[in-house]
Amino acid sequence: MNEKALNDLEIACALEEIFGLPDDPDVSDDNLESDDEDEQYSTVKLQRILESLDEPHDGILAPTPDPPDSLISNISNASVENQPSPSPQPTNSDRLRRARIIQNAPSTSGTQQTLRRQPQSPVANTNSDSETDDSDGEEETWKKTMWTTDRPSPSVYDEIPMEPAIMFSSRTRPVTVFEKFFTDEVYDLIIYQTNLYAEQRKDEGWTQLDKKELKAFVGIFIIMGYNILPSIDLYWSSDPGFRVDEIAETMTVKRFKKILRNLHVNDNTQIPDKTSENYDKLYKIRPLLDLITQACQKNAKDSSSQSIDESMILFKGRSSMKQYMPLKPIKRGYKVWCRCDSKTGYLYEFYIYTGKSKTGTEEGLGSKVVKMLTEKLINKALEEYHIIITFDNFFCDYTLMQYLYENGIYATGTVRRHRKHLPVLVKTNQKLAKGQYKWRVKGNVSFLVWQDTKEVLLLSNAFHPKVGKTTVLRTQKDGTKQEINCPLAIKEYTKRMGGVDHFDQIKSTYSVGRRSRRWLQKAKEKYKAKRAKESEGDRNSRLQKRREQLASKTPEQYEARLKKQRQRYTQMTASETPEEYEARLTKQRERYTQMIASETPEEYEDRLTKQRE
Incomplete structure (x- = not known):
């Protein structure tokens, strides 16, 4: 049998096989993500390879132990060399020897060639998603590796609770x-x-x-x-x-x-004109919002665990700022971005969403909101103590996680499958068993997909998927409780995500909102703007025009109008009972009494003059 000697590229492939964990969830000893069987085989293989480098090559590979079938299947599928299959069934060792990678580039030193072409995982051959601009080369940077820098233990994020700036006694009103x-x-x-x-x-x-x-x-x-x-x-x-x-x-x-x-x-x-750059839809309440926000930040110290989410203010009228959130208790109204303490629900900072910006931006709305709400935390996170922020898949993406880590803020959040810069394994439709998970690491961010009742996708720069394993209880169809495996990152996310929901619960207890049609009602605003711009001369001209219209009517037309008025009044009074008639007269007297009681003598004379005219 004529075989080629191993070169540096094939050694790099072997190293990838040793330190890369399997994607197949069936290859496991604890039903999660383990690779003990592959490591035992790969260690022996690497030892043989290193020994062969010290000996002269005679064209024949050193004997290699038979690998497990699962690894043989993965390596064979990754081969791109077209070789006819022999009629007899080959052994595992023979099949492994045939797994080769054709080198298309000119022959150079082994070190330069390895740097130029990295070994690819079988998953990396999947076609890229049309909704992402990542190339396959970028996606290959997601690897199964540990972080190069240590992370704080989960208990560190609970060390600084929310504390009021001023401690009140129990007798404080x-x-x-x-x-x-x-x-x-x-x-x-x-x-x-x-x-x-x-x-x-x-x-x-x-x-x-x-x-x-x-x-x-x-x-x-x-x-x-x-x-x-x-x-x-x-x-x-x-x-x-x-x-x-x-x-x-x-x-x-x-x-x-x-x-x-x-x-x-x-x-x-x-109020600035709507075409102005300084136009603000919240101009009418902007000073009050600024004062309340300052008070929220002044009256409590930032805790080490906070969450960011959306809250809603109920409103059913007409407004360009009104949003529809079907999964919220308040489904229609004004959307408010909130940053709250994870445990108590204390509100640190908020912004009311005014709608889509007129000037387009490349940055996503969710990422922009998180950066805006965490801007005041950067100095504390870099200089004072560790802070972790938790948010859901509306806000989360890879670039945001990397940005927060570079500014000293740890974060965890669920992520949508179509987000950019995610590993290629999100594009596979492989169904995991309940409790199983896959993971990758890129730079300072880890990605995790875990199978619960539904699939959960998570990004974190605070928790590594392989550090810390726990379980969660799930109710079965027969009512029994079953423990299923759960990564620590998932459990920590669930623990820290409910701050804004807690705030909503407290807020609903003392709601002071009442039904109103004043806020930004288009017809009324248009009428008010029109009246504000009218001069006294314009109003007098309108009244004079109305007087001329009445003066132009013939006596017959005037009598016909009075006759219609008498008929309407007769129909109204005929259907009234004596009690209803007395009640109507009483209301008229009360209105008249209130009107003349608030008038000055000059206003009274002006009113009589207008009536005579």
């Missing part, structure tokens, strides 16, 4: 804690802008709002949050089944509605 977030600066902002808006719209009967009255207004809103009634008027009802004395005795319903009508936190006259 809740309002004291509330005012650490709703500060005097917030009250002063609302008072100034609300009085300014009432002055701009020339609200008749408006009296200046002060801090004491505003605090009472905020307190009423909080009570309405946990004592919910169908309408605002019922809190002042004479029916004891609805009336809330704490509200009714604090402020009149008329004053409450007047404050609610004029409530503002920014100057409407300074």
Whole structure:
């Protein structure tokens, strides 16, 4: 039998076989990812290869022990040399000798050729996904190797809990804690802008709002949050089944509605034009958002374990910012990006999503959000203590994980299959048994696919898939509990991901939102903008035009219009009972009394003059 001597490239192939773990989940001794059988064979083979380098080659390979069938199958499939199969069944040793790689490049030194052409895994021959721009050469950098730098143990990420900046005694009133977030600066902002808006719209009967009255207004809103009634008027009802004395005795319903009508936190006259680069959809509440965010960061120290996720603010009206999230408890409303403590749900930072940006960007939205929310953590992560951030597959990708690691932040997140820069094994449709997993490492990021009830794909720069194994309980169809194998990275992700959900749960207990049609309603905003731009002369010209239209009518047309009005009034009063008639007159008298009570003598004379005209 005529055989070729082994060269450096074939030695590199053998090294790849030794230190690369098998992709076949059936080749295992613990039903996970083990390669003991292959290592025993490959160690003997490498020993023979190294011994042969010290001896003169005579064209015949040294005897090699028979390898396991699983490895022979993988090596044979990787061969690209077309050789006719002999009629008798070859032995395993013969089949191994025939597994060769044709060298297309000119013959050079073995070291240069090995650097120029690395041995390929059989999985690397899979066609690349159309949704990724990675070449096969880039995907081959995902290997089954350990990290070159150590990582902290999981317990390190729990060493720094969330702590308030100021420790309160057990006797501290809740309002004291509330005012650490709703500060005097917030009250002063609302008072100034609300009085300014009432002055701009020339609200008749408006009296200046002060801090004491505003605090009472905020307190009423909080009570309405946990004592919910169908309408605002019922809190002042004479029916004891609805009336809330704490509200009714604090402020009149008329004053409450007047404050609610004029409530503002920014100057409407300074709104940038929609075509301007400085246009902000949240301009009307931007100062308040900034103050609340600053208070959240000031009143608590950053913990070492945090999570990033989406939260929702309920809104069912018309708005370009409204989003639909079918998997959230609140499915329609405003989307808010939140960074919260993993354990307590304390909110550190948030941003309201205003919709797709007008200027396109190459960077994904999820990655951009994570970088924005972690910007203030970089210095702490590099200089003070270890921080781990957890997020779901909307945010996660390889480049983000590498960016966070380079800035000292550890992170773990589930990832979508179509993301760029993932190993080629995500493109295979091989079904794993429950509890089995595959993994790869590239640089400082590890990739893991684990089979639970469904397939779970995970990226992490904090946990290596082969370091730490644990189990999880799963309920079977017959109701029994079964333990299945689970990588430590999966369990740590589940443990640290629920911070924003915890925040949502706490927030829903004291919700102060009420049904409203004011926020960004297109028709009303258009009407308000039109009225704001009209001058006094324009309004007078419109009134004069209406008077001319009435004066141009003939006596017959005028009488016909009055006749129709009398018929409508007769039909309305004919269907009324005496009690309904008296109730209608009473309401009319009350409205008239309220109107004239708020008028000055000059306003009264002006109204009479207009009526005479």
